[in-house]
Amino acid sequence: MIYFVTGITGTVVPVVVEDLMKKDPDAVFYFAIRKDKKGNGVQARFESVVDSLDLDIPARRKLVERSRLVEIDVEKEKLGINPALYSELIEKTEKILHGAADVRFDQPYDVIRIPNVMFSQKIYDLLDAIKQHRELYGKSKPTLYYISTGYAYGIHKKPIPEDFPEFHPGKPDNTYAQTKAEAKAFMLDKINQRNDQIVIFEPTIIGGSARTGRTKTYNLHYIVMMLGYMGKLPFLTAPENRLDIVPVDWVAAVISDIMAKDEYHRGVVRLASGAQGVPVKSLHDVGYAYYTTHDPVPGHVIPKIRFVPRWFFYSMVNVQKIFYQVMYLCTRRKRFRKMAKGISLLEGYFPYITRSKVFENSRSMELIQKYTDCAAAPTLQDIQDKDGRLIQKGYFEKIMADTLETGWGGLVDFKRLGKKTAEEFKTPEPALGAIRK
Numbered sequence: 001m002i003y004f005v006t007g008i009t010g011t012v013v014p015v016v017v018e019d020l021m022k023k024d025p026d027a028v029f030y031f032a033i034r035k036d037k038k039g040n041g042v043q044a045r046f047e048s049v050v051d052s053l054d055l056d057i058p059a060r061r062k063l064v065e066r067s068r069l070v071e072i073d074v075e076k077e078k079l080g081i082n083p084a085l086y087s088e089l090i091e092k093t094e095k096i097l098h099g100a101a102d103v104r105f106d107q108p109y110d111v112i113r114i115p116n117v118m119f120s121q122k123i124y125d126l127l128d129a130i131k132q133h134r135e136l137y138g139k140s141k142p143t144l145y146y147i148s149t150g151y152a153y154g155i156h157k158k159p160i161p162e163d164f165p166e167f168h169p170g171k172p173d174n175t176y177a178q179t180k181a182e183a184k185a186f187m188l189d190k191i192n193q194r195n196d197q198i199v200i201f202e203p204t205i206i207g208g209s210a211r212t213g214r215t216k217t218y219n220l221h222y223i224v225m226m227l228g229y230m231g232k233l234p235f236l237t238a239p240e241n242r243l244d245i246v247p248v249d250w251v252a253a254v255i256s257d258i259m260a261k262d263e264y265h266r267g268v269v270r271l272a273s274g275a276q277g278v279p280v281k282s283l284h285d286v287g288y289a290y291y292t293t294h295d296p297v298p299g300h301v302i303p304k305i306r307f308v309p310r311w312f313f314y315s316m317v318n319v320q321k322i323f324y325q326v327m328y329l330c331t332r333r334k335r336f337r338k339m340a341k342g343i344s345l346l347e348g349y350f351p352y353i354t355r356s357k358v359f360e361n362s363r364s365m366e367l368i369q370k371y372t373d374c375a376a377a378p379t380l381q382d383i384q385d386k387d388g389r390l391i392q393k394g395y396f397e398k399i400m401a402d403t404l405e406t407g408w409g410g411l412v413d414f415k416r417l418g419k420k421t422a423e424e425f426k427t428p429e430p431a432l433g434a435i436r437k
């Protein structure tokens with residue numbers, strides 16, 4: 001099968017590609033890729049992705065031999081792809097995996113609309129051109145696999161329904177959710193009105209691999225865990241809220257099975273843990289126990305987080321933000337601006353933690369059972385038996401071990417923390433100050 005793939009330098013798509021290499025012996029790829037802001041070219045970026053894949057050397061070599069890089073610029077017509085190559089894509093591509101998106105929660109709408117909505121529309125134009133070409137030559141229809149998000153549904157007080165072919169999102173939590181909802185509505189319209197072959201995947205929060213605990217991106221629950229470890233999150237709220245976290249390797253296994261088996265071509269598959277969501281308080285308790293037992297910094301004390309009512313929590317956050325903003329205005333010290341920015345970034349995450357998000361998933365589980373070799377998302381949390389004792393399932397330990405091994409992907413410098421701890425916090429750093437983008 002010949003695939004055109006976006007998002008190869010991200011967190012999720014490389015794992016899907018790893019799987020496709022194992023599941024489709026004839027896989028050939030066109031990878032849409034751009035230079036990065038540091039000036040690394042597309043070839044160098046692709047090579048570093050290949051080096052990071054969980055494939056043996058012959059499989060990596062095979063992937064390189066079967067890959068062609070397509071430099072893109074989403075703002076340009078036809079993604080800025082040179083015309084000869086665009087025609088080649090139309091002639092050859094059989095399946096598109098569109099996994100690229102700007103996943104930041106603090107971007108202005110007009111900015112994030114480009115990678116999340118406009119990009120998706122241009123990908124659809126490519127699908128449409130491929131469809132027409134294949135029809136002309138009597139070939140099978142192409143399929144577009146689009147990675148949306150469960151959070152495109154925005155604020156829903158009730159459990160979020162699986163309402164395909166409908167879609168009724170609530171008020172968006174942020175511009176990311178808003179633009180992902182717009183893109184989903186666009187794709188749904190093409191399925192409903194034009195009967196196009198489009199499969200929309202809706203993962204919830206994607207966490208580290210269930211097999212290894214590893215992740216490429218340390219955001220959302222990872223940041224909250226890090227702040228807890230650093231003692232910079234004295235308060236939190238909504239202990240009973242459940243976080244719907246699914247491991248990246250499970251997400252990739254479902255997507256790649258559906259792509260490689262080639263039997264399911266139209267609809268929405270939600271990738272959620274549903275009733276297995278992990279309560280915020282459980283995550284805190286397991287994290288607290290793990291980090292205090294395995295802390296690599298001698299003498300470092302991890303305070304317990306206090307759970308407080310929502311109004312109190314949000315007032316504290318606002319007071320802190322205003323304090324840092326005023327301090328920055330008065331002193332012009334960059335440190336205060338960084339703190340205020342860090343709090344704003346965290347504010348983007350809070351809706352995921354403090355607002356109840358329960359995702360129905362039984363319809364999708366039926367699809368997953370029918371069209372893939374996957375079972376339900378592996379249990380992510382340690383569970384309690386009937387006497388309230390914790391039965392360890394191990395996933396938490398894996399992801400927490402990874403955070404200590406990598407220092408949250410470099411966000412935490414244990415040596416520096418060790419030095420500071422040894423100085424007995426003579427000059428304590430204000431809360432929430434460790435967030436970095």
Ligand SMILES: NC(=O)c1ccc[n+]([C@@H]2O[C@H](COP(=O)([O-])OP(=O)(O)OC[C@H]3O[C@@H](n4cnc5c(N)ncnc54)[C@H](OP(=O)(O)O)[C@@H]3O)[C@@H](O)[C@H]2O)c1
Pocket residue numbers: 006007008009010011012013033034035036072074098099100101102103114115147148149150180202203204205206207217
């Ligand atoms: N991670 C989650 O928890 C989660 C949950 C639900 C759904 N999703 C969805 O899953 C998909 C993959 O997410 P992810 O976590 O892998 O994201 P990620 O790690 O941030 O990767 C995003 C990918 O999109 C590419 N991209 C973004 N803007 C682009 C642009 N303007 N032009 C070209 N490429 C662009 C990035 O390329 P560069 O490296 O060049 O920036 C990167 O390859 C997204 O559609 C996301 O909405 C993710």
